[in-house]
Structure formats: C-alpha cells, structure tokens
Amino acid sequence: MKGQPFIKRLGFALHGLHLAFRREASLRLQFLAATGALVGLIVTAAPPVWWAIGILVIGLVLVAELVNSALETLSDLLHPAHHPEIRAVKDIAAGAVLVASVIALAVALAFCLS
Numbered sequence: 001m002k003g004q005p006f007i008k009r010l011g012f013a014l015h016g017l018h019l020a021f022r023r024e025a026s027l028r029l030q031f032l033a034a035t036g037a038l039v040g041l042i043v044t045a046a047p048p049v050w051w052a053i054g055i056l057v058i059g060l061v062l063v064a065e066l067v068n069s070a071l072e073t074l075s076d077l078l079h080p081a082h083h084p085e086i087r088a089v090k091d092i093a094a095g096a097v098l099v100a101s102v103i104a105l106a107v108a109l110a111f112c113l114s
C-alpha cells in the first residue's frame, strides 16, 4: 500500500479521524473541550499569540488522544487477553494524554491570569 496518491492518503487519514471520533468517547470529550477553548478565545478577543498557543496545545491534546486510541485498538487486536505489557502500553499512552492535558490546563490558567 506504499506510494498511494496524496488524495488517497488524505482519505485514509480522514477515515482514521472519523473512526476515532465515532469509537472514542474520550476523543469526543476532548473535542468538546477544544471547542469550548476556541469559543473562549473568540469571546475574549484574545491576541494572536494566545490563538497560536491555544491552537498548539489543543492540537497536542488531540494528537495524544488519537495516538492513544490507535495504540489501544492495536493492543486489543493483537492481544485481547490480559497481559502486563499490554497494560504498560495502554498506561504509558494514557500518561501521554495526561501530560498533554495538564499542559493545556496550565496554559488555560496562564491565559485566565494574563
């Protein structure tokens, strides 16, 4: 499947986003939070630098959540039974989402205090 045209690869990526959004409640929640953050930037007429920072941290959280979802899906397919290493994979991926979310909260706090 290597060397597909760009439009096809774009289709695969959009399919992945659609699947993740349909399957993962946590991604839908993060998306809702991201929408809330963008509305907050609009209503406060935030300066461009805060838009840039806000969009970066929103992207960081959503990307972490998408990678976490992909790893969960792969783990469940390859090893549906309980295994300490599957637990490690899932917990580390969840840790990545936690780190991204704490960074996003810290940025939101800094914005509120600015």
Ligand SMILES: Nc1ncnc2c1ncn2[C@@H]1O[C@H](COP(=O)(O)OP(=O)(O)OP(=O)(O)O)[C@@H](O)[C@H]1O
Pocket: 024, 025, 026, 072, 079, 080, 081, 082, 083, 084, 086, 087, 090, 091, 094
């Ligand atoms: N096959 C497994 N072996 C060992 N531990 C597992 C396994 N599946 C899940 N776990 C443990 O349960 C936790 C939750 O796993 P699960 O796949 O339900 O992820 P989740 O974060 O609840 O998923 P979602 O993001 O879809 O809500 C994992 O972080 C891990 O600690």
